[in-house]
Amino acid sequence: MRLPPEPPFDPEAIPTDAVVSRGGRDLRLTWANGEEAVLPAETLRLRCRCAWCTRDRLQDRFPVTFEAIAVTKIDSLGGYAVNLGFSDGHARGIFPWVYLRDLARETAEERTPQAA
Numbered sequence: 021m022r023l024p025p026e027p028p029f030d031p032e033a034i035p036t037d038a039v040v041s042r043g044g045r046d047l048r049l050t051w052a053n054g055e056e057a058v059l060p061a062e063t064l065r066l067r068c069r070c071a072w073c074t075r076d077r078l079q080d081r082f083p084v085t086f087e088a089i090a091v092t093k094i095d096s097l098g099g100y101a102v103n104l105g106f107s108d109g110h111a112r113g114i115f116p117w118v119y120l121r122d123l124a125r126e127t128a129e130e131r132t133p134q135a136a
């Protein structure tokens with residue numbers, strides 16, 4: 021059985037460049053439309069949507085911070101998502117590009133609320 025990837029899928033959410041920088045502390049993304057984002061590893065770790073993290077959140081066992089966390093692995097998954105591994109050993113998170121782009125926009129708004 022073939023399942024479509026995380027509908028609705030927007031091909032424009034796929035970045036032209038995805039680079040782990042600052043020793044894994046940041047994930048830098050660039051899109052074809054000129055949009056750029058720097059996603060801190062901690063933000064990504066905190067927003068992991070895998071079944072384990074989701075369960076821990078429901079059980080109030082999910083950490084509120086991940087100090088000095090770094091991205092240690094980034095693997096493309098079928099073009100629509102990446103699997104990220106973190107320095108705490110957690111590597112189950114699947115991050116669809118659409119989700120990362122939303123997260124990037126959300127983070128950018130928090131940082132610069134005055135920007136258009």
Ligand SMILES: [Zn+2]
Pocket residue numbers: 068069070071072073074110112113
């Ligand atoms: Zn997770």
